[in-house]
Amino acid sequence: MKIRNVERPASRGIAIGKAYVVEKQELIASGYTAGNPQEEIKKYEDAVNAVADSLETLAGDNPIFAAHLELVRDMALAEGVKTRILGGSNAEQALSDTIDEFRMIFEMMDDEYMRERAADIQDIRNRLMCRLKGMEETSFDGIQEEVILIARDLAPSDTAKLDLNLVLGFITQEGGVTSHVSIMARNVGLPALVGVEQIMEEVATGDEVILDAVEGAIVLNPDGETRAQYREKQEKFRKREQELESVSHLPAVSEDGHKVQVCANVGSLDDISLAVTKGIDGIGLFRSEFLYMDNTHFPTEEEQYEVYKKAARLCEGEVIIRTLDIGGDKALPYYTFDKEENPFLGWRAIRISLDLRDVFKAQLRALLRASAYGKLCIMYPMIISLEELQEANQILTECKEELIREGKAFNPDIRVGMMIETPAAVLNVRRLAKEVDFFSIGTNDLTQYLLAVDRGNQKIAKMYDSFHPAVLTAIRQIIDAGHEAGIPVGMCGEFASDEKAVQMLLGMGLDEFSVNAGAVAGVKYRIRSSSYRECTKLADDIRELYTIKEVMERLQ
Amino acid sequence: MVSQNIVVKNKSGLHLRPAGLLSQIAQKCQSEITLVKGEKRVNPKSVLYLMAAGIMCGDEITVECEGSTEVEDLQTILDAINSGLGE
Numbered sequence: 217m218k219i220r221n222v223e224r225p226a227s228r229g230i231a232i233g234k235a236y237v238v239e240k241q242e243l244i245a246s247g248y249t250a251g252n253p254q255e256e257i258k259k260y261e262d263a264v265n266a267v268a269d270s271l272e273t274l275a276g277d278n279p280i281f282a283a284h285l286e287l288v289r290d291m292a293l294a295e296g297v298k299t300r301i302l303g304g305s306n307a308e309q310a311l312s313d314t315i316d317e318f319r320m321i322f323e324m325m326d327d328e329y330m331r332e333r334a335a336d337i338q339d340i341r342n343r344l345m346c347r348l349k350g351m352e353e354t355s356f357d358g359i360q361e362e363v364i365l366i367a368r369d370l371a372p373s374d375t376a377k378l379d380l381n382l383v384l385g386f387i388t389q390e391g392g393v394t395s396h397v398s399i400m401a402r403n404v405g406l407p408a409l410v411g412v413e414q415i416m417e418e419v420a421t422g423d424e425v426i427l428d429a430v431e432g433a434i435v436l437n438p439d440g441e442t443r444a445q446y447r448e449k450q451e452k453f454r455k456r457e458q459e460l461e462s463v464s465h466l467p468a469v470s471e472d473g474h475k476v477q478v479c480a481n482v483g484s485l486d487d488i489s490l491a492v493t494k495g496i497d498g499i500g501l502f503r504s505e506f507l508y509m510d511n512t513h514f515p516t517e518e519e520q521y522e523v524y525k526k527a528a529r530l531c532e533g534e535v536i537i538r539t540l541d542i543g544g545d546k547a548l549p550y551y552t553f554d555k556e557e558n559p560f561l562g563w564r565a566i567r568i569s570l571d572l573r574d575v576f577k578a579q580l581r582a583l584l585r586a587s588a589y590g591k592l593c594i595m596y597p598m599i600i601s602l603e604e605l606q607e608a609n610q611i612l613t614e615c616k617e618e619l620i621r622e623g624k625a626f627n628p629d630i631r632v633g634m635m636i637e638t639p640a641a642v643l644n645v646r647r648l649a650k651e652v653d654f655f656s657i658g659t660n661d662l663t664q665y666l667l668a669v670d671r672g673n674q675k676i677a678k679m680y681d682s683f684h685p686a687v688l689t690a691i692r693q694i695i696d697a698g699h700e701a702g703i704p705v706g707m708c709g710e711f712a713s714d715e716k717a718v719q720m721l722l723g724m725g726l727d728e729f730s731v732n733a734g735a736v737a738g739v740k741y742r743i744r745s746s747s748y749r750e751c752t753k754l755a756d757d758i759r760e761l762y763t764i765k766e767v768m769e770r771l772q
Numbered sequence: 773m774v775s776q777n778i779v780v781k782n783k784s785g786l787h788l789r790p791a792g793l794l795s796q797i798a799q800k801c802q803s804e805i806t807l808v809k810g811e812k813r814v815n816p817k818s819v820l821y822l823m824a825a826g827i828m829c830g831d832e833i834t835v836e837c838e839g840s841t842e843v844e845d846l847q848t849i850l851d852a853i854n855s856g857l858g859e
Contacts, residue, residue: 279858283792283819290795292818321824330826333788337820512779512830549830 218418218436222409225429226398229407230450231385232443235423236363237416238356238370243345245308256307260297263307263347264288267340280336280372280396287340293318308348315341332395339371364425368416370397380404385427387434389415409434463744464737465495468729470722474748477728478740479533481708485523488530491733495740498533498591500656500730501708504579505542513550514575520582528590535590536633536656536706536730539579541565541597560664565598570607580615587627595633595656600640605651635708637661642690649701656730657694659709663687682711683767688720688758695725706730716771718742720758723751774846775836778853785828788819790857795819797852803839805849816849 250256267288275281287293296314301307315337322334356374359382367374369390375397386401386408401408407429419425419436426435426446430453435442468478479500480491488499507515507523527535542548543556543564556562569576583594594612599605612632619626634641634648637658641648649655659682664671666687669680681687691707698705706728711717713731718739721729729739754770761767782790798805798816807816809831814821827833835853837846 279789283788286792286795286819290818290820292815292820318820318824325826327785327826327828329787330823333823336788510783510829512832 217439217442220412220418220434220436222412222432222434225407225432226391226395226410227386227401227406227408227429229385229405229429230446230453231364231407231425231427231429232446232450233362233364233384233425235366235419235421235425236356236359237419237421238365238367238374243342243349243351245306245312245345246349247309248306250301250304250306250309253301256301256305256310257298259348260301260307260311260344263344264294266347267343271343274376278372278376281376284336284340284372287336288344293340308345311341311344311348328392332392335369335371335391335395342371358421364427366415366419366425369395372396375400380406385429386410387412387415387419387425387427389413460737460741463741466740466744468497468740468743470743470746470748470751472748474722476722476726476743477706478736478743479536479706479728479730480733480736481730482733485526485530487733488527488535491736492531494733494736496531496533496733496736497728499527499531499535500706500728501595502527502535502537504537504540508540508542508548511548511550514572514578517578517582517585520579521585524583524586524592525589528586528592531590533591534593534631536593536595536654537583538595538597538635539566539576539583540569542568560661560670566596566604566608567598569596570604570611573611576608576611577615580612581619584612584615584619584626584630585624587630588625592627593631593633593654595635595654597635597658598637598661599634599648600638602644602647602651605634605648609651633703636694637665639666639690642666642693645694645697646700649697649703652703654703655694655698655705656728657691657705657707657709659687659691659707659711662690662709663711666690681764682709682714682717683764683771685758685762685764685767688767691721691726692724692755692759698727699725704728713739715742716768719746719751720755720771722746722748723753723755725752725755773836773838774842775834776846776850777832777834778850779832780827780829780853782856783829785826785831786822786857788823791819791822793857794849794852795822797848801837801841801845801848803837803842803845805845806836808834808836 268285271281271285271288275285293314297310300310300313319334319337323331325331356378362382362384364385365383366387369388383406385406386397388397388410389412391397391410395410398408398410407427409427409429424437426438467475469475477497479498480496481501482488482491482499483503484506507520524537543559543562583592586592596608631653633652633654633656635658636642636655663680663682667684669676671680695705704727707726708730712729713735722743731739757770758767761770780786794816795818805816806813809825809827812825814825816822835846835849
């Protein structure tokens with residue numbers, strides 16, 4: 217038995233079965249003496265036409281093959297091959313050398329996505345080479361039973377011929393999480409581990425393999441005990457996936473009838489489109505930063521209006537849009553920030569908005585105008601004082617007055633809230649609650665600022681812990697102050713989806729859990745299988761605990 | 773010759789699929805077309821050259837067209853890039 221650990225599962229799941237190792241025929245260019253250049257060119261052109269024909273049938277509704285079709289017919293490729301043939305190479309060698317040149321260009325590019333496109337070019341090469349040699353392309357005819365497929369890498373041309381009913385999972389020696397096989401495995405829901413060095417040498421067809429793409433492990437030739445353990449683990453995983461699937465579209469209500477909202481955190485319109493399929497109650501945090509970062513200028517009111525309008529229309533529930541939240545640690549291509557000693561304590565978020573008044577007003581006006589099309593809410597980040605909040609609200613009022621004068625539609629009762637993520641906001645929370653319609657707790661920054669621990673510093677990474685009793689006390693105070701003032705309190709930090717934290721937060725009275733789309737079902741499942749009364753008791757008990765260790769023991 | 777600058781807005785730049793579409797469109801134009809990004813000059817009728825130019829989101833590029841239909845062709849290419857190339 218041999219166990220290997222693998223980082224970053226490409227597609228989650230567990231498979232147990234026989235290995236089928238895909239031995240690709242080595243498609244090395246043969247060194248035959250080139251015939252008449254015109255004959256060699258004709259040979260190459262015939263191969264291109266044959267491959268193009270077969271791709272054309274595949275390309276119908278598959279954009280990858282449509283793009284491959286363009287690659288096969290590419291004029292630069294044809295020119296490169298013909299020039300080499302005229303220089304005395306045979307067709308195979310000319311193809312091989314031309315492709316190598318392009319592949320090298322791609323492999324040296326800065327962008328991970330572009331580097332992985334070298335595989336697409338290789339795929340084209342192999343298709344053409346097979347034709348030139350008069351060989352069959354890779355075939356999976358040897359697969360007679362369900363197998364775990366092991367390959368150096370799998371190209372779209374390979375997987376198109378594959379009968380997925382006979383595949384339990386994939387392991388590839390090359391490729392990353394954005395490679396073709398990773399994306400395909402996620403789409404069809406099969407487990408996959410990619411970039412597993414040496415795997416082709418370590419496994420032979422027929423070996424028994426356990427593929428654990430949950431924790432990231434491969435077990436070769438497991439003993440009986442290990443196999444039994446994994447069967448159990450696999451069963452548990454399947455059951456949980458099924459349960460999650462079955463609750464994801466049910467409301468987030470505890471066993472004893474306490475209802476909360478489960479929402480999604482998003483960073484783009486695509487994220488919203490995905491999130492709305494996961495049974496969410498709304499968008500608890502829409503990060504507007506992408507509008508500023510993927511741009512060449514501060515986004516205009518019109519540009520933002522179009523995006524916010526789409527966001528409002530995409531989601532039936534509330535969409536909470538956070539105003540610009542960047543600082544000196546992130547660069548904008550069109551605006552130079554002064555270098556700061558402490559960017560996290562520097563000119564960032566609402567501080568920038570209040571200083572760059574025109575930039576802020578463009579965003580607020582766009583948000584207001586888009587509010588005519590759905591349930592948009594506005595949220596200010598990183599507030600530390602009542603003055604800041606009042607000033608922001610004053611600017612918002614100005615924007616509303618302008619829009620009324622201009623006769624432009626907006627929702628006059630748009631709900632306005634703030635993030636609570638600084639110690640100063642926690643200490644002033646009862647007063648702040650009187651000025652807004654909702655709070656959202658940003659646990660990532662709150663933890664970092666309360667504990668004075670830099671999240672990014674490896675040396676003290678262990679000290680960054682949202683279960684620190686000081687953080688828990690702050691969360692409790694925020695929720696209590698919100699409820700006292702009659703406003704709902706949500707949480708949009710990672711803590712809201714922490715398996716160990718959900719019941720405690722429910723017991724503290726948190727009204728809205730805003731989490732990544734992938735975590736929605738898990739959080740709902742937890743809430744639906746909890747008793748609110750018991751969670752309240754749990755939260756009360758934790759109040760009396762003063763070390764992380766005690767807290768964790770109580771949460772077990 | 774006519775030319776104009778344009779900013780590419782595709783999120784992942786001109787990667788495989790948008791580059792494939794743009795080269796299809798370019799192939800239908802009769803003009804000699806060149807895309808210029810910094811030092812690099814590429815013929816967009818080749819998808820390989822297009823991708824190798826590594827044109828990313830937010831890059832400002834120049835489109836040059838030369839030939840009897842250069843004015844129409846320039847507009848065709850600019851419109852295609854502005855349309856987001858299927859994204």
